[in-house]
Amino acid sequence: MKSKHKHLPAYIVDEFKELDKVTKPLFKKMRGYALLSFIAIPISFINILSLFLAGKTEPIYIFPLLFFSIVGAFGLALQREVKFLYKEIQATSVQFIKERIRKTEVMHEHKRKNYMELIVKEPFSSINLFAEFLEEERRLKTDK
DSSP states (O other), rough: TTTTTTSSHHHHHHHHHHHHHHHHHHHHHHHHHHHHHHHHHHHHHHHHHHHHHHHHOOGHHHHHHHHHHHHHHHHHHHHHHHHHHHHHHHHHHHHHHHHHHHOSSSSHHHHHHHHHHHHHOOOGHHHHHHHHHHHHHHHHHHHH
16 A cells, blocks of 8 residues: 555545545455456357357257356346446445545535535546545644
8 A cells, every 4th residue: 555655645645544444345346246257258258159150050059058148148247246336436435535524623614515516526536636635634734
């Protein structure tokens, strides 16, 4: 974790670690599903294609065809689940960040609402906005 955040101050890295604790189980699940789908889809595609190109029309080849079709469908379902988990990770991250912004006591209410609105409008830049919020919060704490 330190190598990714060498240029960030320690207080921001600590907050990112807290965010990581919340999203880590979902990331692990997503990586596992992505790996399985990455393996299942090409294997089924290659084997189904080889069965069709070989021109095997005997009834005995229906079972491998069905098996590899099921494996491919399973891989595609896992890929869809990966997309769903990615959206869930994004939503969980945004929820964590919004809750953290809501908890702060040093910043004025209108500034907090402004940050929360920006995070809702631009969820893909929520990490940058969160870091900006933490920097401003730190500055306000030291100014007092």
